[in-house]
Amino acid sequence: MCFSLYHRRWMEQEPFSGVPFYDWLDFGSGKNITPVDYEAHPELRNRGWGIDCPKEKFNDRKLHYLNQEERKQYAVDLTPFKNGELVRVTYQKSGAPIDDDTEVYLFVLSIDGMLYVIPDAHQSIGHSTLIASEPALAAGELLIGKKGRLEDVEFSSGHYRGRVSSFVAMYNWMIDLGLNTSSVDFELRGGWNVTAKSKRDALKSGKKVVFLENNGGGEVFLVEK
Incomplete structure (x- = not known):
C-alpha cells in the first residue's frame, strides 16, 4: 500500500x-x-x-537478505521414513526432524538444489530474503505434520510466482532423491492441483489438463479445480 x-x-x-x-x-x-x-x-x-x-x-522498513552463513540454520533435507512410504523434513545442521507446533513453513528451493524453510509466522523473513532474492527453482509453503512428515507442497509465492515449471522442478528434484512423491499433495496457485484421477476421467470432466511424464515411468498430470 x-x-x-x-x-x-x-x-x-x-x-x-x-x-x-x-x-x-x-x-x-x-x-x-x-x-x-x-x-x-x-x-x-x-x-x-x-x-x-x-x-x-x-x-525504517528494511528487508535483511540472509547471507550464506545465516541461511544455514534454515537449510533442510527431505528424507524417506516409514520404510520409504512417507517423506520427512529434517534440519541439515542437526539432522532432527521438524516437529513442533508450527505446521506451515515458507520454503525456497534454490537453483543449486538447496531447500530452505522458515515458519510462516516469521514476519521479518520471506521467500526473497531467505536466499537474498537470488533465482529459485520453486517457492511456496510446506505443510509439515507430526514427526516432520511432509504432507503438502503449495507453490504460492508473491515474489517467485507459482507456475507449472515450479512444480516440475520440485517434483523431479524429489524423484531424484528417491522419495515417494505419491505421499505428498501438490498445489499450484490459480486453482491447479496434482490428482490421482485417470487421464480418461480427467478429460471427461471437461477441465483443463497438463500431462507430465515422471522419471518412474508413470504419469503425473495437473487438473484445474
Whole structure:
C-alpha cells in the first residue's frame, strides 16, 4: 500500500524528473515527500489515506537478505521414513526432524538444489530474503505434520510466482532423491492441483489438463479445480 502511494506521487510529479522511482524515493525530491498531496487533496487526509506511511517510518522498513552463513540454520533435507512410504523434513545442521507446533513453513528451493524453510509466522523473513532474492527453482509453503512428515507442497509465492515449471522442478528434484512423491499433495496457485484421477476421467470432466511424464515411468498430470 505504501509503495503504491509514493509511486503515484512519482508518476504525477510536474515536470516529470525522469529519475527512476527508487532513486527518486531515496535520494531525489521524493526523499522528504508525504505519501499523499494533502494540500491538493485534503479530503484524503480525513479518509486516513497514507497516515500509516510517513516517510520517516517508511524508511525504517528494511528487508535483511540472509547471507550464506545465516541461511544455514534454515537449510533442510527431505528424507524417506516409514520404510520409504512417507517423506520427512529434517534440519541439515542437526539432522532432527521438524516437529513442533508450527505446521506451515515458507520454503525456497534454490537453483543449486538447496531447500530452505522458515515458519510462516516469521514476519521479518520471506521467500526473497531467505536466499537474498537470488533465482529459485520453486517457492511456496510446506505443510509439515507430526514427526516432520511432509504432507503438502503449495507453490504460492508473491515474489517467485507459482507456475507449472515450479512444480516440475520440485517434483523431479524429489524423484531424484528417491522419495515417494505419491505421499505428498501438490498445489499450484490459480486453482491447479496434482490428482490421482485417470487421464480418461480427467478429460471427461471437461477441465483443463497438463500431462507430465515422471522419471518412474508413470504419469503425473495437473487438473484445474
